[in-house]
Amino acid sequence: MSLSYDVFIAEPIPLNVRERVPNGDERRFSPLSITLVYGDRDAVLVDPPLTRNQADDVARWVEATGKNLTHIFATHGHGDHWFTAGLLAERFDAQVVASAGTIEQMRRNVAIRPQFWDALLPGQIPDAPATATVPDGNRIDLEGHELRIVEVGHSDTDETSVLHVPDLDLVVAGDVIYNGVHQYLVESKDGGVDAWRKAIDIVEGLRPRFIVTGHKNKDLDDDAQRAIAETRRYLDTVDELLPQHETARGFFDAMLERFPALLNPGAIWSGALALRPEKTP
Template identity: 40%
Template sequence: MASDLHFHVHVAAPTLEVGTPPVPRGFPAVASPVSSTLIAGDHDAVLVDTPWSHEHMAALIDWVDSFDRNLTAVYITHGHGDHWFGTPALLEHHPNAKVYATADVSAYIARQHKHRGSMWESRFPGQICQGQINPEPVPDGGISLEGNALQVVELGHTDTDDTTGLWVPSIRLLVAGDSVYNHCHQYLNEAAHGGLESWYRALDIIQALDPVYVVAGHKDVAQPDDGGAVERTRKYLQTFEQLTREEGQTREEFFDEMIRLFPGYANPKALWRSIVSAVA
């Protein structure tokens, strides 16, 4: 008989970047807050995504251990390093946990590892966890947790290529990775050449599951993990897309309008970089 499952969310705090040009209106240049989700049964647990810095991982390991569960698996939703760089540190404390990802995500992880110096360590010197991971393919029936199947949902391009979510049907939970953001400015640097259309399709896939709970890959720690985050993500994308079509506005005016329309959203730096990528 399958155990009842519960989930818990840990959010790694934003981290200040080194040597990054300032963001308009005095906002700090930081990395977005990153969520990790522990899906727990009576005795075992599965973790989805890990953060990336030594400080983040010390806090996450203590948090995982506080639930007194046997960690059997770690699932990585996509290849961006801020969602997996810390996994080797976690495995030092939980060596029997298996690491899973899709084949496409595993290939992305290998590329990200190769370029971590230029892409990450230059902005966060001395902070990035080291070590490589080689995820296993997810079993055909999904990741098993005390009689419950945790199922991979292929989502395609969202804020990067080959993203996925992990669906827990028994509690109608989708751990969405970066396909969903929750009260946090979205990373749209990779949105050219049909990226937004693909992201809208991913959101359609998620909504068709009719989830009760959705954990966003980047979120404000104070926000609930509810299904409404999916539609809020869509609204943000649609608004950004609409503003890119407006003629005669400066990047700063674009930025100010998004800040006005989405007040209090975390990490305006991500918005500014998205605008620089989208507007000549």
């Protein structure tokens, strides 16, 4: 018995934000990567998406494989990585699992949902209580193959984790690593960037050949070394450029000039506003 994996990309969707990004772009959510790790009969879904419509698309994708979905795993507490977990778990009679730290962050995201998530996507997100449980030993068994939940601390939010699949040389990295998409920096103040680097070091120490990132340009491959290097370079550039710019707009423009090919400049604009709030023009 051998394992395989496949990735579904949920395309960017518009947000309920009237103001455009300074470069003129409409405010949109970054593309979401949903990963299916599967054997001969069974499968594990990683990071279910955000909205009902996205969940329907993912459900049809899973059903088309003919696999029996046993577990749904969330890498971290941001709602775009688990708000439809309950919906999909009911549909497939699967168990929702996460690390203990992630479950605490899930509860925090439920608490801020009315003023944040539902404000961005009114009427599009299903009811989503934090009902995940911690599997024994932070392990998921998939047809005799061990899938390991590895806790890495802060990345683009607190208490994040990744799923290590040793038999595939694969890490499903959530938002610890990005792949062709601007990184979410809103929670990166007060040492957050340095903590994020430590999380990247943990992922690199697993020695994966392949990494599926939580936000990915669908035209890019899953090469682990490239994705790790580019995520590090982005954080290094933040440390380089942020002290040079006193305004959110100045920092945003500098990052956009340095990374013109990355998707969703709205993400770096949100980060710029968080990192330079008192200087926002």
